[in-house]
Structure formats: structure tokens, C-alpha cells
Amino acid sequence: MILKRLNISIHPPLPPVIKEVIWHPPLENWVKCNTDGAANNLTSSCGGIFRNHNADFLCGFAENTGLKSAFMAELCGAMRAIELAHNRNWTNLWLESDSSLVVQAFSAASLVPWELSNKWLNCTRMTRNMNFVVSHVYREGNQCADKLANIGLGLDSFTFWTELPPQISSSFVDNRLGKPSFRFVYM
Incomplete structure (x- = not known):
């Protein structure tokens, strides 16, 4: 009322758009790896x-990267995923990350910090011998990888699981059932 009396026009913000986010399995004969990074004041992990x-669990990993940058931890997660897929002879790999910068780095290597550039180059060479796709997913569709990255913050060494870690079982089941999560996007 006060603003109207002072002849100040009111422009209320637009309401948020609610997006449904669902984790999608890969095509038959493909392997999908969701990766994530985490960082706190002391360390970072992937x-x-x-x-x-x-949507069967094949394997999972977590690692304390010891790096200070969350972006570098995200890149380390993507590189570790490529190395593991290469070592297991998985030639159809779909890599999914909630970091749009990681996705962009596959087409613009200049985004990769110099400390990681040699390893990054080796990993991108590995992908040339694969059917390889990289895509972005909102973090609501990346909850299993997020939880694994957070586990990595407390680890001393690389940890590899061949059975589903109990810490991610509820998110894993939600993904497998196609249960949606919701994201509020402000335009």
C-alpha cells in the first residue's frame, strides 16, 4: 500500500518452475556412471x-583427492570413472555429472587446471576407444554419487565397492524405481 501511494510500481518475482528430476538407466549393453565431487575446508573427494x-549396481568408488578445489574433485571423479571403465573393458560408457563445468571440459580442455592436464589427456584418449557420452544432470538426480563423494571426505585411500554400500541404498532404490525428485528453478 505504501509503495502504491508513492507511485512506485511493484514487480513481484516470477514463481519458480518446478522440474521433475528422474535418474535414467542407460541403453542395453551400456554402462552409466554418475560421478560427483565434494569439498570442505580441509580436503576434497570424489x-x-x-x-x-x-539399473543394477555394478560397482562404486570414493576417494579423498586431497585437493582444495571442488571443481578439481569433480574432474578427478570423472577421470577415475573413465579409468575404471577402461580397466573393466566397458566400451559403452555414459558419464553423468551434476557439474556443468565437467561436462564442458570434455569439449574445452582449457577448463582443466594444469595440475590435472596430463591425467585428463590420458583419460580423454581412453574415451576415443569407447562409445562415450557425457551429460549433465541436476544434483537431485545424482544423489548416489553425491553420497559416495561425501563418504570420500573421511577416507584415507581409494575405496572400491562391488556390493552396494548401505549408505546409498535408499537413494539407489529410489533411482531404480524411477522415483522423481523435484527442483525449483527461478527464471
Whole structure:
């Protein structure tokens, strides 16, 4: 009322758009790996989860990277995923990250910090011998990898799981069932 009396026009903000976010399994004969990074004041880490077209758990990993940058931890997660897929002879790999910068780095290597550039180059060479796709997902669709990356903050060494870690079982089941999460996007 006061603003109207002072002849000040009111422009209320637009309401948020609610986006449904669902984790999608890969095509048959493909392996999908969701990766993530985490950082706090002391250290950083990465984690990832590999699943097949039936959304079955294939393996997962977490690692304390010891780096200070969250972006570098995200890159380390992507590189570790490529190395693991290469070592397991998985030639159809879909890498999914909630970091749009990581996705962009695959087409603009100049985004990669020099400390990681040699390892990054080796990993991108590995992808040339694969059917390789990289995509972005909102963090609401990346909850399993997020939890693994957070586990990595407390680790002393690389940890590899061949059975589903109990810490991610509820998010894993939600993904497998196609349960949506919701994201509020402000335009």
C-alpha cells in the first residue's frame, strides 16, 4: 500500500518452475556412471556409481583427492570413472555429472587446471576407444554419487565397492524405481 501511494510500481518475482528430476538407466549393453565431487575446508573427494541398463549396481568408488578445489574433485571423479571403465573393458560408457563445468571440459580442455592436464589427456584418449557420452544432470538426480563423494571426505585411500554400500541404498532404490525428485528453478 505504501509503495502504491508513492507511485512506485511493484514487480513481484516470477514463481519458480518446478522440474521433475528422474535418474535414467542407460541403453542395453551400456554402462552409466554418475560421478560427483565434494569439498570442505580441509580436503576434497570424489565418488561414483556404475549401473547397467537394468539399473543394477555394478560397482562404486570414493576417494579423498586431497585437493582444495571442488571443481578439481569433480574432474578427478570423472577421470577415475573413465579409468575404471577402461580397466573393466566397458566400451559403452555414459558419464553423468551434476557439474556443468565437467561436462564442458570434455569439449574445452582449457577448463582443466594444469595440475590435472596430463591425467585428463590420458583419460580423454581412453574415451576415443569407447562409445562415450557425457551429460549433465541436476544434483537431485545424482544423489548416489553425491553420497559416495561425501563418504570420500573421511577416507584415507581409494575405496572400491562391488556390493552396494548401505549408505546409498535408499537413494539407489529410489533411482531404480524411477522415483522423481523435484527442483525449483527461478527464471
